[in-house]
Every structure is written in structure tokens, then in C-alpha cells.
Amino acid sequence: MKPEENELRISAIREGTVIDHIPADSVFKVAHILSLAKHKEILSLATNLPSNVMGTKGVIKIAKKRLTKTEVNKIAVIAPHATINIIEDYKVKDKRKVAIPKEIAMVIRCSNPQCVTNSQPVNTIFEVTRKEPLKVRCRYCERSMDASEIELK
Amino acid sequence: MDFENRDILSINDFSKEEILYVLEVAKRFEKPNYDLLKNKILATLFFEPSTRTRLSFTAAMQQLGGQVLGFATPTVSSVKKGETIWDTVKMVEQYADAIVMRHKLEGAARLASEASQKPILNAGDGTNQHPTQTLLDLYTILKEKGTLDGLSVGMLGDLKYGRTVHSLATALSHFKTSLFFIAPDALKMPREQLDTLAEKGIPCKEVTDIMEVAKELDILYVTRIQQERFADPLEYEKYKGVYQLDKSLLEHIKKDLKIMHPLPRVDEIHPELDDTPHAIYFRQAGNGLIVRKALLALVLGKVK
Numbered sequence: 001m002k003p004e005e006n007e008l009r010i011s012a013i014r015e016g017t018v019i020d021h022i023p024a025d026s027v028f029k030v031a032h033i034l035s036l037a038k039h040k041e042i043l044s045l046a047t048n049l050p051s052n053v054m055g056t057k058g059v060i061k062i063a064k065k066r067l068t069k070t071e072v073n074k075i076a077v078i079a080p081h082a083t084i085n086i087i088e089d090y091k092v093k094d095k096r097k098v099a100i101p102k103e104i105a106m107v108i109r110c111s112n113p114q115c116v117t118n119s120q121p122v123n124t125i126f127e128v129t130r131k132e133p134l135k136v137r138c139r140y141c142e143r144s145m146d147a148s149e150i151e152l153k
Numbered sequence: 154m155d156f157e158n159r160d161i162l163s164i165n166d167f168s169k170e171e172i173l174y175v176l177e178v179a180k181r182f183e184k185p186n187y188d189l190l191k192n193k194i195l196a197t198l199f200f201e202p203s204t205r206t207r208l209s210f211t212a213a214m215q216q217l218g219g220q221v222l223g224f225a226t227p228t229v230s231s232v233k234k235g236e237t238i239w240d241t242v243k244m245v246e247q248y249a250d251a252i253v254m255r256h257k258l259e260g261a262a263r264l265a266s267e268a269s270q271k272p273i274l275n276a277g278d279g280t281n282q283h284p285t286q287t288l289l290d291l292y293t294i295l296k297e298k299g300t301l302d303g304l305s306v307g308m309l310g311d312l313k314y315g316r317t318v319h320s321l322a323t324a325l326s327h328f329k330t331s332l333f334f335i336a337p338d339a340l341k342m343p344r345e346q347l348d349t350l351a352e353k354g355i356p357c358k359e360v361t362d363i364m365e366v367a368k369e370l371d372i373l374y375v376t377r378i379q380q381e382r383f384a385d386p387l388e389y390e391k392y393k394g395v396y397q398l399d400k401s402l403l404e405h406i407k408k409d410l411k412i413m414h415p416l417p418r419v420d421e422i423h424p425e426l427d428d429t430p431h432a433i434y435f436r437q438a439g440n441g442l443i444v445r446k447a448l449l450a451l452v453l454g455k456v457k
């Protein structure tokens with residue numbers, strides 16, 4: 001199947017954001033962290049689409065929404081190869097890959113129950129010690145977590 | 154090197170040069186100096202009980218002519234009323250020039266440092282860090298052996314939960330040390346620690362029987378099996394008393410082996426070893442006073 005055919009499965013949007021190349025099993029996670037259940041404009045989610053690069057992938061199209069930096073950082077944690085397309089007048093105005101930042105603030109919950117961030121009012125900050133596969137270190141309790149232990153807030 | 158106003162939170166924040174600088178400065182603090190921190194106030198916030206560390210910091214401040222205020226248990230403080238660490242520290246920094254803090258939550262000291270303009274000295278945050286302990290351990294090794302380079306250091310006991318051995322291993326990885334980890338299988342040094350040491354090219358050997366490596370050691374660092382780290386009391390029963398060093402060890406060691414222990418001990422070192430030239434654990438505790446004096450003087454800007 002050609003890539004264009006994928007795009008036909010869900011309708012195009014006039015203005016907004018298309019998140020492509022999401023791992024097939026992470027589409028709902030991405031929808032969750034972006035609070036898309038509350039989105040009032042056109043929203044399409046597709047998953048298990050064939051992908052040459054990834055085998056299968058998911059796509060989310062969100063009308064009339066631009067992502068904030070924090071939202072992009074969150075996506076990077078669970079979908080490190082995602083691409084973000086900014087759509088204007090049905091055309092891709094801008095296309096970029098998400099990038100894992102050096103530091104991930106607020107997005108991840110520390111898996112250490114004794115960590116101060118789990119019982120005091122303070123935002124989490126993790127230093128990225130390895131990008132692929134992702135490994136992060138809590139600024140506070142100094143514990144390292146790998147991708148399998150990472151839990152989003 | 155300027156340490157004025159610097160927080161002492163984690164040994165991981167220290168470069169090799171900074172460690173050596175602190176140890177060098179400490180040599181100047183073997184004796185009291187009752188004028189150096191005159192008119193300075195140290196707050197000691199012990200949200201978790203501690204005898205040694207609290208007394209040692211108090212004595213250190215007093216030997217430098219400073220005043221100490223604070224609490225030894227959180228039961229009487231605003232903490233019981235549900236005040237956040239942030240607020241407690243914000244309040245205390247109005248009264249004191251530096252704050253020493255122990256808390257069971259890991260990362261509490263770093264959080265405190267973000268709340269406070271005054272320097273924070275971490276006196277233990279859960280199983281995470283206790284940097285003044287690590288620095289006094291290094292000072293003790295340096296003083297007894299004349300160097301930190303090229304030594305064979307054994308660590309024995311609870312290497313899984315023991316934060317002192319984790320921090321000491323990290324600190325020693327700056328130097329050309331060979332490390333020997335002696336622990337029962339269930340209390341072995343965590344994988345992540347071993348990986349980090351391997352990345353730094355530090356030779357490490359893991360054994361369960363001290364006799365396998367006793368002859369090679371210059372330093373033997375003994376730790377207590379910590380009852381409070383076991384969720385299941387039966388598990389603790391299984392491991393307590395697994396190592397009990399006594400005079401029979403002496404036939405198997407180098408003449409100048411030094412035995413260290415962060416104290417308190419339970420039964421892992423028999424008192425019959427106390428008056429042998431190998432036992433340096435009480436001197437080690439004394440060095441805590443010296444190193445803490447140096448750190449207080451440094452962060453309060455009295456050593457340049």
C-alpha cells in the first residue's frame with residue numbers, strides 16, 4: 001500500500017496539526033496526554049496503519065490546534081519518531097520531527113515512591129542520560145529510569 | 154575554587170578537583186577555631202532522627218564559634234501540621250546562615266536548596282545521598298593511607314540498600330581504585346552502580362566470602378545490614394549476622410589493612426578488633442567533625 005492511501009483513511013483537516021509516525025500502540029497514550037477527549041473540533045485517530053519504516057503506525061489529526069512546547073516534549077517521550085505537521089488551508093505549512101530535549105520537565109512521574117516529587121508540591125525534572133532507547137535520571141532522587149519504567153503524568 | 158553559598162547535596166555534584174579541594178581544606182580544621190564562624194547561625198532540621206550526624210554538625214559549628222538552632226525530631230514542629238518542605242525551609246532561612254537537613258524523602262535536600270537562598274547541607278535524604286559522610290570517608294582514607302589513588306577497597310555488608318557504599322564507590326571512581334564487593338546474593342551492589350563503575354574503567358570484583366579477597370585489601374569498609382530497609386522482618390532475620398568479623402580475620406589480611414565503618418555497628422565487627430591497629434572507625438567518626446567544619450567554613454565563605 002502506498003503512503004498516500006493511508007492519508008485517505010481519515011479526512012484531511014483545513015487548519016491544525018497532524019501527528020504522524022506514532023507507534024501503533026501509543027496513539028491512545030498520545031491522545032490522553034494531549035487531553036484530546038476534551039477537544040471540541042474535528043479529531044481523527046487512526047492506528048495499525050501500514051508503514052514502510054515502522055511496520056505499523058498511528059496518526060492523529062487535530063483540527064484548529066497548535067501544540068505547545070510542553071506537549072511536543074510529552075509526545076517525544078512516548079513517540080520519539082513522531083513527526084508534527086502544521087496544516088494551513090489543507091497544506092502542510094511546516095513539518096518537523098519531535099526531539100527528545102536534554103531535560104524533560106513536568107511530563108514524567110518519578111517511579112521511586114520515596115522521591116520527594118511524589119509527595120511534595122514540586123514539578124518533576126528529568127535529565128536525559130540516553131536518547132535511544134530513552135533513559136532519564138530524576139533531578140531530585142537521582143534514580144535512573146529506562147523507557148519501560150517511564151510513566152507520564 | 155569558590156564554595157561560598159554552595160549547596161552540598163550530592164557527591165555526584167562534585168568533580169575530582171572539588172573533592173580534593175575540600176579534603177585539602179579539611180586538613181586546616183583538625184583543631185577548633187572559636188572565632189571563624191562567630192555571629193553565624195546554623196539551623197539543623199532533622200526530619201528523621203540521627204545521633205552522629207546531628208551531634209557532629211552541632212559540635213563542628215560550636216568549634217568554629219557559631220550558634221546552632223533546630224529540631225531533632227519533626228514531632229514537635231510545624232511539619233506535623235502538614236507544612237511543606239518548601240515552606241519550612243523558606244521560614245528557617247530567615248533565621249539562619251546555613252541549613253543542615255535530613256529527611257526520609259529522596260531529593261528533599263535538592264528541593265530545599267531551590268527554596269533557600271542560604272546554603273543547604275544534605276545530612277541524608279532517604280537512601281539517596283549523604284555527601285558529608287562520603288567526604289569524611291575519603292578524608293579518612295587519605296589521612297590513613299596518604300593517597301586515594303591505586304588502593305584496593307573492599308565494601309562489605311548491605312551493598313544493595315546502603316547509600317554510603319554507593320556514594321563512596323562513585324567518589325572512588327575518580328581515583329584509580331580497585332573495588333571488591335562482599336555481600337550475600339540478595340544484598341549485592343545494584344546492577345546500575347556496577348555498570349557505571351565499569352564505564353569508568355574501575356575494576357570491580359563481587360564475592361560472597363570475605364576470605365576470597367581479604368589478602369588484597371588496603372581498606373575494608375564494613376556496613377550494617379539495615380533492619381529498617383527490609384519490608385519483611387523474616388528477610389532481615391535471614392541476613393543479620395551474615396558477616397561477623399573477629400580476630401580470626403587477622404590471619405588473612407595485609408598488615409596495614411584499615412577497617413572502616415560508618416557506625417552504628419550491630420555485630421558485624423567484634424569489639425575485640427577495636428584495639429587492633431586495623432580498626433579506624435572511631436577515628437573515622439572523629440574525622441566527620443573535621444570535614445563538616447571545613448564544609449561549614451567553605452559554604453559560609455570563610456575559606457577562600
